[in-house]
Amino acid sequence: MNFQIKSLKDYQDAYSKSVSDPEAFWAAIADHFQWKRKWDQVLKWNFKEPKIEWFKGAKLNITENCIDRHLVDKADQPAIIWEANDPHEHHRVLTYKQLHQKVCLFANVLKNNGVKKGDRICIYMPMVPELAIAVLACARIGAIHSVVFGGFSAQSIADRIKDAQCEMVITADGGFRGAKDTPLKNVIDDALVQCPSVKTVIVLTRTRTPISMIKGRDKWWEDEIKKVETLGLIDCEPEVMDAEDELFILYTSGSTGKPKGVVHTCAGYMVYAAYTFQNVFQYQPKDIYFCTADIGWITGHSYIIYGPLAQGATTLMFEGVPTYPDAGRFWDIVDKFKVNILYTAPTAIRSLMQSGLDYVKDKDLSSLKVLGSVGEPINEEAWNWYNENIGKSKCPIVDTWWQTETGGIMISPIAGVTKTKPCYATLPLPGVQLELVDEKGEVIEENGVSGNLCIKFPWPGMIRTTYGDHERCRQTYFVTYENKYFTGDGCLRDEDGYYRITGRVDDVINVSGHRIGTAEVENAINMFTDVVESAVVGYPHEIKGQGIYAYVILNHDSDDEELTRKDISMTVSRIIGAIARPEKIQFVKGLPKTRSGKIMRRILRKIAEGDVANLGDTSTLLDPAVVEDIKNNKL
Numbered sequence: 145m146n147f148q149i150k151s152l153k154d155y156q157d158a159y160s161k162s163v164s165d166p167e168a169f170w171a172a173i174a175d176h177f178q179w180k181r182k183w184d185q186v187l188k189w190n191f192k193e194p195k196i197e198w199f200k201g202a203k204l205n206i207t208e209n210c211i212d213r214h215l216v217d218k219a220d221q222p223a224i225i226w227e228a229n230d231p232h233e234h235h236r237v238l239t240y241k242q243l244h245q246k247v248c249l250f251a252n253v254l255k256n257n258g259v260k261k262g263d264r265i266c267i268y269m270p271m272v273p274e275l276a277i278a279v280l281a282c283a284r285i286g287a288i289h290s291v292v293f294g295g296f297s298a299q300s301i302a303d304r305i306k307d308a309q310c311e312m313v314i315t316a317d318g319g320f321r322g323a324k325d326t327p328l329k330n331v332i333d334d335a336l337v338q339c340p341s342v343k344t345v346i347v348l349t350r351t352r353t354p355i356s357m358i359k360g361r362d363k364w365w366e367d368e369i370k371k372v373e374t375l376g377l378i379d380c381e382p383e384v385m386d387a388e389d390e391l392f393i394l395y396t397s398g399s400t401g402k403p404k405g406v407v408h409t410c411a412g413y414m415v416y417a418a419y420t421f422q423n424v425f426q427y428q429p430k431d432i433y434f435c436t437a438d439i440g441w442i443t444g445h446s447y448i449i450y451g452p453l454a455q456g457a458t459t460l461m462f463e464g465v466p467t468y469p470d471a472g473r474f475w476d477i478v479d480k481f482k483v484n485i486l487y488t489a490p491t492a493i494r495s496l497m498q499s500g501l502d503y504v505k506d507k508d509l510s511s512l513k514v515l516g517s518v519g520e521p522i523n524e525e526a527w528n529w530y531n532e533n534i535g536k537s538k539c540p541i542v543d544t545w546w547q548t549e550t551g552g553i554m555i556s557p558i559a560g561v562t563k564t565k566p567c568y569a570t571l572p573l574p575g576v577q578l579e580l581v582d583e584k585g586e587v588i589e590e591n592g593v594s595g596n597l598c599i600k601f602p603w604p605g606m607i608r609t610t611y612g613d614h615e616r617c618r619q620t621y622f623v624t625y626e627n628k629y630f631t632g633d634g635c636l637r638d639e640d641g642y643y644r645i646t647g648r649v650d651d652v653i654n655v656s657g658h659r660i661g662t663a664e665v666e667n668a669i670n671m672f673t674d675v676v677e678s679a680v681v682g683y684p685h686e687i688k689g690q691g692i693y694a695y696v697i698l699n700h701d702s703d704d705e706e707l708t709r710k711d712i713s714m715t716v717s718r719i720i721g722a723i724a725r726p727e728k729i730q731f732v733k734g735l736p737k738t739r740s741g742k743i744m745r746r747i748l749r750k751i752a753e754g755d756v757a758n759l760g761d762t763s764t765l766l767d768p769a770v771v772e773d774i775k776n777n778k779l
């Protein structure tokens with residue numbers, strides 16, 4: 145499509161136009177999509193409520209843009225290539241035509257089970273093509289999907305299902321990930337004990353582990369497909385959606401104990417995901433594009449499914465993990481499918497880097513043209529390793545900064561266009577108006593200074609609300625700084641005007657690119673029977689970026705501290721999921737508090753980082769002896 149930026153001048157022109165006349169800029173881009181009806185107004189907004197409306201009055205269906213319109217010239221082109229967890233299992237290819245058939249059939253399954261536009265559906269599936277099919281089938285009939293990552297516990301799933309009042313769950317018997325299989329349906333069964341809103345569970349066969357199937361509620365995916373085929377329900381007309389109808393909910397952690405359901409709507413999200421995909425990665429027809437994210441995270445939504453498919457790309461989906469059967473798996477996949485664009489996370493790069501070059505040396509990586517990074521700051525060592533050993537110093541690295549809430553990439557080099565710089569996400573994409581703000585809320589104009597990263601003007605992919613609680617959306621993002629969206633990230637703008645994200649400035653820890661709220665982990669730890677109080681902070685971790693360090697007060701001394709740590713860990717696993725388990729648990733007598741009772745996390749963070757000599761101002765401490773004790777017993 146011809147909104148592709150091809151030079152620095154194109155970028156500068158696009159950027160200035162996007163600021164001087166945002167409506168004309170986005171209207172010209174939106175013109176490249178298929179609409180049932182065009183918009184009456186491009187943008188209507190205020191950050192006070194907030195109320196954000198893009199392409200008001202327009203009607204469309206995102207799956208028509210992601211599938212149907214490519215049937216004219218790309219019917220037999222692969223839309224999705226799928227590589228299994230086990231390298232011996234045959235890979236699968238779905239052409240656009242086949243994807244269309246499968247999405248239509250499954251959309252009819254949903255309808256046949258009573259699903260209507262606006263209904264919420266929870267999807268808890270392994271990384272198989274049917275996950276993408278389920279997502280697209282929801283979008284086709286206007287049902288709102290809420291994909292939950294396979295690593296979350298039954299309790300977390302139940303919380304999300306209850307929050308969105310989902311009427312259906314789509315899952316699988318189990319999933320393969322590395323050497324393990326996960327009993328997905330069992331976890332769902334545990335969750336559903338708490339979820340009366342769920343009337344139907346559709347279960348895909350994947351691992352064929354024994355599972356319970358409850359009469360009237362649980363149905364096999366394959367049987368349901370046969371049913372609609374027998375009924376002759378083959379085609380499925382896309383539901384006509386309003387631009388601002390809800391497309392999906394995706395839960396993400398913040399500084400409070402309860403994850404928020406970030407809501408994205410149809411038109412703006414589609415335009416933004418597609419525009420950024422095309423420009424950042426410079427996708428060319430026939431390129432093979434491989435994003436290693438899980439569809440349970442926003443990266444999978446925007447850059448495995450919606451962005452690439454909206455552009456008629458070939459998107460490669462991988463079921464497994466980077467280190468199974470060995471640390472050469474990504475490179476085998478690149479070699480096998482001649483991948484041109486690879487988009488992965490710093491945590492994966494660091495872990496593969498640590499495994500050594502033996503796993504890289506015999507792999508043909510010459511097909512690669514562009515490398516991407518997402519999820520957390522990429523350190524210089526990992527950036528250089530990625531550049532030299534994977535890109536052979538010939539592939540631009542796009543370090544893409546964005547969030548679940550932004551829907552798509554916000555700050556990033558444009559591959560081959562923007563001059564890159566290790567650790568820097570570089571420059572804002574067209575339409576993205578950044579602002580650095582100091583503690584007092586004053587805008588920082590000069591370069592070479594750090595501040596809190598804000599965005600002062602709407603972009604089409606932005607969050608519209610937090611599901612069921614609009615006030616929470618306002619409080620979280622739009623109140624800290626008046627008339628700005630606050631990202632929660634700290635950021636440096638250097639002398640060249642390049643942006644470098646330094647990390648969260650709120651109580652969110654980024655473990656392997658996964659956002660985890662300290663309050664959430666503390667709540668889970670505090671549920672353990674012997675815990676009186678706890679405080680959780682992040683600390684630098686060689687592979688994961690950040691690890692979770694927990695300071696815990698027990699109501700009596702433990703006879704076996706190692707065992708108690710494992711018990712606490714298991715409790716966190718049960719309440720949130722294994723990803724939130726603390727790396728380190730230190731038992732303490734007390735926590736450093738101010739006279740007003742606030743935990744001084746700054747001090748705990750310093751100790752966890754090993755920087756005990758620079759605890760900063762400790763004059764407001766209620767009891768300085770507590771800190772001495774914590775320092776002396778540091779893990």
Ligand code: 7RM
Pocket residue numbers: 396441442443517518519520521522543544545546547548549569631632633645646647648654657658659
């Ligand atoms: C896409 C995604 C968002 C948070 C964000 C940052 C951090 C993401 C980068 C990054 C430095 C990057 N969505 N983050 N990308 N930090 N450089 N390129 O990750 O909602 O799950 O997380 O992740 O702190 O606020 S997310």
